[in-house]
Amino acid sequence: MMQIYNSLTRKKEEFKPIEEGKARIYTCGPTVYSNAHVGNFSSFLMADLLVRYLKYKGYEVKWIMNITDVGHLTDDNELSDSGEDKLEAASKKENKTVWEIARYYEELFMNDLKALKFTPAFKYPRATEHVNEMIDMVKELENKGVVYETSDGVYFDISKFKDYGKLSGNSLEALQAGARVEINEDKRSAFDFAVWKKLTGKNEAHIMKWESPWGTGFPGWHLECSAMSKKYLGDTLDFHTGGEDNKFPHHESEIAQSETANGEKFVNYWMHKSRVVVNNEKMSKSLGNFFTVSDLIKKGFSADAIRFTFLSAHYRSKLNFTEEQLKESQKAIDKFNDFIQAVYNSVISEKEAGILEDVKIAKDQFEKGMDDDLNMSVALASLYGFIKTVRKKLDTGISQYEKDLVINFMKTLNSIFEVLDFELKKEKEFSGEEQNRISELIEMRNKSRSEKNWAEADRIRDELIKMGVKIADKK
Ligand SMILES: [Zn+2]
Structure with missing residues (x-):
């Protein structure tokens, strides 16, 4: 049984899929107007971890992460809908066409996903390629009587959706009591949001534009996710x-639009990644603590260390990101690798060291942690404990079966961590002829040792080392 903290109900709930054995996941992807920073990636990594763990548990996962390449306004987070399109602003600043900006930053984003070893999503739909679906949704909202047209756009009347605020607590009443927004006289309420923007005001010369029943314009940012998630995942999503x-x-x-247009519950489980701070300060360009993935790689940190740092803290705890922590992560990765190296190099014993039981305990604890709202600290503790226990047994020798067991177990977990570099740690492979020669030399060395001919035994040991074989004399 897997428990997930649902931001909508504000409690942990058992995950029950819509369709048996399947999971549909939608993640709000990047707005491609600048380089994504590590805080953005920590949020995407939470989704990646969820996807991988669901797959580990045997679910067939369909994961969609969109690319916002139009319609995200500079003031969208303040609810005023009065800002400039972030991509168009970047295009002026960087003296590139808006399409160049979109494709350039999308490519950088994709490279960073690759560097951080993300599991590929089913699709990364671009907003600009789904405008027809968005227009269809606005038409549907119009049929339902919840949107209205003004001189500069089409707006969703939030007073018509009684559940507005159920996710964030920002109901219309709460908003009227507190928030301060720019007054747009055409709007029925200052808090109504745009589903379609016309080419007027700051957006008069908007370059990305489409024909619609409400005149030439472009879609509202929130609408994009409602339309794209519906197209690829249906009316109701698992996550x-x-x-x-x-x-x-x-x-x-998104909830207001999707639930009104589709007449169905939009999302069963909402998951939100806590903000990342850097040295206990908000990450911002002006404070000089704004890091991108490539900044950190240039500074010499491995992509694995970045990945490990974000995965090792629970996604709902506020992560304080420091270079010190990246170094700690690298140490942890090295520890895993040293362990695997030690397993490969361990002496084969006839007797079994009881590792099957150790694997069972570690696997159970790992899953118990992950099943509890992806609690990585518990999951990781089980692994550290496992390594400690098994390491002690390696010196006295483990059976070939146990050796394979440990390697397979670590490889399975590797698909979640992606930090254990097994490829380089493989045992050297020898031809049949070489293997015969090695056995011959080992026998000769044993004979020399039993005759207390240490010089000859050492000479044979050196010859073996030259062939890539290390001999260790243990109990
Ligand atoms: Zn979104």
Whole structure:
């Protein structure tokens, strides 16, 4: 049984898939107007961990991560819908076409995903390639009478969706009491959000534009995720993930649109990644603590160390990201690798050392941790314990069967961590002829030792080392 903390109900719930044995997951992907920073990736890694663990448990997973390449406005997080399109702003600043900006930063993002060994999603749909689906959804919202047209766009009337605020707590009443937004006189309420923007005001010269029943324009950011998740995953999703910052207004608005248009519950389990801080400060360009994946790799940190740092803390705890921590992560990875090396080099014994039981205990504890809302600290503790126990047994020798058992167990977990470099640690392979020669030399050496001819025994040992065979004399 797997428990997931559902941000919607604010409690841990047992995961029950919509379709037996299958899981549909949607992740709000990047807005491709600049280089994504490590905080963004920590949120995507939470989704990656969820995907991998569900696969580990035998689920068939369909994971969609979108690419926002239009419609995300500079002020979208303030609910005013009055800002400039982030991509168009970047295009002016960098003196590139808006399409060049979109494809350039998308490519960088894809390279970073690869560097961080993400499991590939089923698809990375681009918003600009799904505008027809978005227009269809606005039409549906129009049929349902929840949107209205103004001089600069089409807006969702949040007073028509009584559940508005159920995810973030920002109901219309709460918003009216607190938030301060720019007044747009055409809007019925300052808190209504745009599903379609017309080419007026700051967006008059918007380059990415499409024809629609409401005039030429472009889609609202929240609408994009509602339309793309419906197309690839259906009306109801098992999981929807994103950063804590996405909760409001983005996810709240996605719920209002999808549930109104489809007449179905939108998402069964909402998962949000806590914000990442750097040296206890908010990550920002002005503070100089804004790191991208390539910045860190240039500084000499491995992609594995970055991945491990983000995965090792629980996704709902606030992660304080420091270079010190990256170094610690590298040490942990080295420890895993040393362990595997020691397993490969261990002496084969006739007797079994009881490792089957150790694997069972570690596997149970690992799964217990992961089943409890992906609690990585518990999952990792089980592995450290396993390594400690098995290491002691390696010196006295383990059976070939046990050796394979440990390697297979670590390889299975490797698909979740992707930090254990097995490829380089393989035993050297010898031809039949070489194997015969090795056996012959070992016998000769044993004979020399029994005759106390240490010089000859050492000479044979050196010859074996030259062939790539290390001999260790143990109990
Ligand atoms: Zn989204």
